[in-house]
Amino acid sequence: LNFFLKKNNQTSILVSQIIWHFLEGFSLRIGDMPNEKNLTVNFNKYLVPIDNGDYQFVFYKSKMSGRWWMSSTTDFNSENLNEVIVPCSYQDYLDSVDGRIPSRMTRLLRLM
Structure with missing residues (x-):
């Protein structure tokens, strides 16, 4: 060059x-990205009901790094894991607990 x-x-x-x-x-x-094998061992799981409780978001916090991920389903398999778990922040978790749906979640819902 x-x-x-x-x-x-x-x-x-x-x-x-x-x-x-x-x-x-x-x-x-x-290397703490969630996968099928480590999801139940290396992560704390938090369920946040939305609106009247018919729907819920699932948050995962890494026990290794403290980083957060979110999903709108608990039904994972090897084909959909990367599509349904997305990184998020602790503030996204707090906002959803307070009833405010963060923009990341609305984008996730549109994809599903």
Whole structure:
């Protein structure tokens, strides 16, 4: 690439920094994404009824990292797990407990 041949090394330094940040982030990641095998062991499950109680959201909190995920179903299989569990925040959980449906949840409901 031509930008590596320029006398000014700024571009090559920036590309090097991008690569370094990617590799560092990759090595420091926490592998706590929910899956069929670890969902009942590594996560706390919170059920939040919506409206009159006919419908509920399910929140999962990782015991390893404290991160949150949400779903609108408890019926998981290997085909739909990645589609029905989405990352969320603790604030999303608090909002749903207070009866306010966060925008992530409305998008999730539209997909289903």
